[in-house]
Amino acid sequence: MNSTKSARLLSLDVFRGITIAAMILVNDPGDWGHIYTPLEHSEWNGCTPTDLIFPFFLFMVGVSIVYAMESKKAAGASQSKIILTALRRTLILIGITWLTQIILRWDFNLGHLRLPGVLPRIALVYFICTILYLKTSQKTRDWIFAGVLIGYYILMNFVPVPGVGYANLNPETNMGAWLDRLILTPDHLWQSSRTWDPESLLGTIPAIGTGLFGIRVGTWLKRKDKENSVKVSWMFTYGVLATILGLFWDLFFPINKALWTSSFVLYAGGLATVGLALCFWLIDVQGHKRFTYPFVVFGVNAITAYVLSGFIPHYLNLITFGGKSIYQTLFVPFFSPINASLAGAIFIVLILWLVMRVLYLRKIFIKI
Template sequence: MTEITTNSSVLKKRLLSLDVFRGITMASMILVNDPGGDHSYAPLEHSKWNGCTPTDLIFPFFLFMVGISIVYAMESRKEVTTDHNKLILHAFKRTVILLLITYVIRFFFQPNLAHMRIPGVLTRIAVVYLICSILYIKTSQKTRDWLFVIALVGYYIIMTFIPVPGVGYANLEPTTNLGAWLDRTVFTTNHLWADSRTWDPEGLLGTIPAVATGLFGIRLGTWIKRKDQEDSVKVTWMFVYGVIAVMLALIWDLFFPINKALWTSSFVLYTGGLATIGLALSYWLIDVRGHKKFTPIFVAFGANAITAYILADFIPHYMGKIRIGGKPIYNVLFAPYFSPVNASLASALFTVFCIWIVMWVLYKRKIIIKV
């Protein structure tokens, strides 16, 4: 069940830098998902196929933080109980709730089961959370490191060497790669991404490297939680790990391109490396150096991320129905005063602010809604 907590001690136990990092990522997600018009600056759009824009970093950063959160949420539980089945059942219940939230929202906006999309962002988060939770509970860090490597190398081999049925050769094109074929076979075209119906950016096969992104986060969370290392040493090695991951990704990109839709192995290393560098900076400034005056602005989003995610679907939807003098808000407040691209950006920032107000009220009342 969904849990609403008002105890301030819950906030104190959280890793503040992680909440800030999550909050910035959540605000960025709302910003890029809810432009007011059809025009956007290039960094606020996804890459067309190969490559990586700042917008492409948002989803993998979330999965990376899922891995870190697993460590912080489950380490104490692992210490007080040897009943792993109980821990796994708890993770399974959370996964089911996340999936229910996903499909209830989809049915609300499009009550047509015959064409409802089955894969999706929150769906992938739920599945990755469950798999990574089980791996964290049942395996050692050394085993998880090996699984991380096997997932990345194995996915590369699968995608670049196994011939695609009906095509006859392995390829990385949008509609003819092995992942696209598998999604059409399992889900049928009626239940894939509405913008294509021939492939899905959150498809089945991409779950393998997506789990690797979660394992990347678990590795970092385990490192941050170590008590036998000084904070300066932790941060230094976080920067080193991040830079090495990015460098390896750029090398791998030469023959297995960085690609969000395919969630390629190079994409896992590239985004995981950048996330590690970003969190290292956040951890050093906030948790180690104590620069916390600015943090509440972002913690309001980060501490209640799932609530913000849901509101990011509903608030823009109902804002779009509001009319001023018979005109949409966008055509009254933004379009007449800005260029098309800046009007779209201003509208998106306004949406972020509206959702932030709700999150700020929850934060000030010390209310955390968890699943």
């Protein structure tokens, strides 16, 4: 825990805060049976605004690595010490995921513990991208980025899946699903299917590409020899071109979040670059900062907000009034089913914001 706030890129905190608020909103509807389409994940191929939240966050992990690692190096930290710190953080994030499942379900049967997840993927991408940033040049990382996307495309589309006999992109029979069942076993996969997992081991490889995308943008933002206007112009151009290339690749390798396809990496990374460029231009260049406070509150304690978003709604649902939950009492009688569900989600976002605001005002920024 750190009680002092170091110099940060404000636009990155705001963009991260917006992303975390959106993540909480879509993860905690009042009623899972009544959700506006943009607030749902696509059923398989395709991309909704909800599908962009996770890659946006991984993209920002990459950007943050540049700023964090340069600060550590400037403070005299050795590469070995930085890597050990990154490893510790990785293991803690994975441990938090597993411990959260045990606590919320109060089930100590580890034989059915889901091993993959959002935080484990963030942790693995963070650790691997940290090593790549410290040990390779930007030119080498660009080649790795291209190799990861092309290699994943070839693997998923042309290598026969054992036991199936042909390459395919179906949920239960693609190469990633087969590998998860082989290594993790069905008992440790996504509980609603047990045959595949949206945060698969194989899908972590292109997710590293999303982190490298962020490192590329962060390296550009960090440059001292370029004017801010040039940085913004380059980011908009790079972002738009990547988005278009992703849409083109979608024609024969569909944009798919669950598979984290190569087209999805380019499409989501391009949009994230445009979004960060807009925030950077408005906030850090033009100085429009009045609207930033609500999002900064989330952005500076993003992982804490995400973890608490699993606990707070769970325990709020245990509170009843006359046998009815808070959601059934405050929202269901006054709204249509779909709007009551949305109002319930907004309520959770506000509750979590109040908690994060207390931490912010006390200058408590939890660092794992």
